[in-house]
Amino acid sequence: MRRIETDILVVGGGPAGLSAATSAAGAGARVDLVDAGAAPGGQYWMQDPVAGATTTQSAEGSAAIAAARAAGVAIHSGAEVWAAFPGGEIMAHDAEGPVVFQARSIVVASGAQDRVYPFPGWTLPGVMTPGAGQRLAKLGKTAPGKRIALAGNGPFLYAVAATLASIDATPKLLLESGKARAPMLGLLARHPARIAEAVSLLAAARAVPNWRRGHVVTEALGEDRVEAIRIAPVDDAGTVDTARSERIDGIDALLVGWGFRPMIELTALLRCRHAYDRALGGWYCVASPATGLTSVEGVYAAGEVTGIAGSRPARLSGALAGLSAAAGLGFASPGNEERRKRLVRALASARSFGHELGRLAPPPAGIADLANDDTIVCRCENVTRGEIAAALAEGTRAVAGAKMWTRAGMGRCQGRVCGSAVAEIAASLGGTEIAAAGFNPPRIPLRPVPLPAVLEATRAAGTGETH
Amino acid sequence: MSEVTIFVDGEPVPAEAGRPLGALMHRLGPAMRRTEEGAPRGLFCGMGVCFDCLVTIDGVADRRACMTPIRDGMRVETGLAGGTPS
Numbered sequence A: 001m002r003r004i005e006t007d008i009l010v011v012g013g014g015p016a017g018l019s020a021a022t023s024a025a026g027a028g029a030r031v032d033l034v035d036a037g038a039a040p041g042g043q044y045w046m047q048d049p050v051a052g053a054t055t056t057q058s059a060e061g062s063a064a065i066a067a068a069r070a071a072g073v074a075i076h077s078g079a080e081v082w083a084a085f086p087g088g089e090i091m092a093h094d095a096e097g098p099v100v101f102q103a104r105s106i107v108v109a110s111g112a113q114d115r116v117y118p119f120p121g122w123t124l125p126g127v128m129t130p131g132a133g134q135r136l137a138k139l140g141k142t143a144p145g146k147r148i149a150l151a152g153n154g155p156f157l158y159a160v161a162a163t164l165a166s167i168d169a170t171p172k173l174l175l176e177s178g179k180a181r182a183p184m185l186g187l188l189a190r191h192p193a194r195i196a197e198a199v200s201l202l203a204a205a206r207a208v209p210n211w212r213r214g215h216v217v218t219e220a221l222g223e224d225r226v227e228a229i230r231i232a233p234v235d236d237a238g239t240v241d242t243a244r245s246e247r248i249d250g251i252d253a254l255l256v257g258w259g260f261r262p263m264i265e266l267t268a269l270l271r272c273r274h275a276y277d278r279a280l281g282g283w284y285c286v287a288s289p290a291t292g293l294t295s296v297e298g299v300y301a302a303g304e305v306t307g308i309a310g311s312r313p314a315r316l317s318g319a320l321a322g323l324s325a326a327a328g329l330g331f332a333s334p335g336n337e338e339r340r341k342r343l344v345r346a347l348a349s350a351r352s353f354g355h356e357l358g359r360l361a362p363p364p365a366g367i368a369d370l371a372n373d374d375t376i377v378c379r380c381e382n383v384t385r386g387e388i389a390a391a392l393a394e395g396t397r398a399v400a401g402a403k404m405w406t407r408a409g410m411g412r413c414q415g416r417v418c419g420s421a422v423a424e425i426a427a428s429l430g431g432t433e434i435a436a437a438g439f440n441p442p443r444i445p446l447r448p449v450p451l452p453a454v455l456e457a458t459r460a461a462g463t464g465e466t467h
Numbered sequence B: 001m002s003e004v005t006i007f008v009d010g011e012p013v014p015a016e017a018g019r020p021l022g023a024l025m026h027r028l029g030p031a032m033r034r035t036e037e038g039a040p041r042g043l044f045c046g047m048g049v050c051f052d053c054l055v056t057i058d059g060v061a062d063r064r065a066c067m068t069p070i071r072d073g074m075r076v077e078t079g080l081a082g083g084t085p086s
Ligand code: FES
Pocket: B022, B042, B043, B044, B045, B046, B047, B048, B049, B050, B051, B052, B053, B054, B064, B065, B066, B067
């Protein structure tokens, strides 16, 4: 088995991971970076696999990738981390098989995924996340459909509209649950540096022929693929008025999502402390704003895994975590402390913008209740809302309990897709706080890898834990 | 850019090497497989998280189409009835 000893292992090759790796390597540490993508860049700095950097945003990314390489970072692409053991041993798997990293410190910059909630018809082909639509367009130069509806909330929808327009696939319909404009204007007035970006995103939204605020998709209809959708008004309290729903025919792709969810599987496996804030995407890994250190010694976290805030805080928190991780191992040059202080200040300001933005566009309160009793909630194991409700009625309160009873969250995705919804369904039925439902504890392997690789690696690590 | 040919359920399909297989399969689909209950599924997350895009690639079952770059001569089986994705 390949075994790589390194000072610092960075997990994730997006803005946070690349910045962390570059700053740690710049301080003199040996740095390895693993990333699941075919090329580094992550979701924000996605690189066209054929044409290379084709936009200013991806050019910024290719510059960051080049900077990391120039600083001496060894980048391992197409490698998914599937286990982590105390003592800095991290198991990954790439096209050539297993590779084990032995690191003195770890920076987790695992990023985020689209946050989704179930509704009738959401498993039909043609229904996907806005992020999936973005990746189809950017990586595959493929339009999600000819008559696209884009729905959910948050500024990412506008960015997806812009990407789709760039491949001549402007959505026909843009549905946003929020409708208040004043708080957004107030936020921009306090962060004038962000106005230009907001104006260009707004232009992308305006290019959509039918843009409706205060609406949600309540159903996707079709036989073997989505053919129509049903939409309904939603009020400021998050109540969906299904009595006033209307049907829109001729839709062949529905992109729906509610911002992002931090990917906490690795930090949870490493037993870092996590906290819950729905406006920050749900559960996130708690990291010190002064260093990026988590509650576990030698484990740092940066970027969206520490709470959804956007690419700018991701870069800054990455640089901060990389610098601190290197300093923690004794790699520090004279200017480091000054640089760290500047990063801490810039990060606080950038994060406050990102967090406020998140608070302006939360998913409507009752969004998880769009699912009927026979709507599939867990897409892996085909568990319906009714089955989850029955388990809850028998006394199960937590997400982990619902999993035991119904298999919701037991499948390949380990509840990464349905977890937010199961927690909110539990809270809504039980009248409890969402955070009280907890989250699915991750299990090894985090991603499916061939069993012999699991056995070999776990035997080597001496834990024997394979379930 | 390099034009290659891959085989989807035995049928030759022109494709661009390096792009995600999931995108090509979506163009042919959008259904890529059926669940045990027979329900069609297609690309959902597009980033390797949801496992809805599972296909058999070169004889290996349950590969994620969205995470697999296209290679010349790749053989993809969808398990959809009728041979080609509908
Ligand atoms: S579409 Fe979700 S894993 Fe491929």
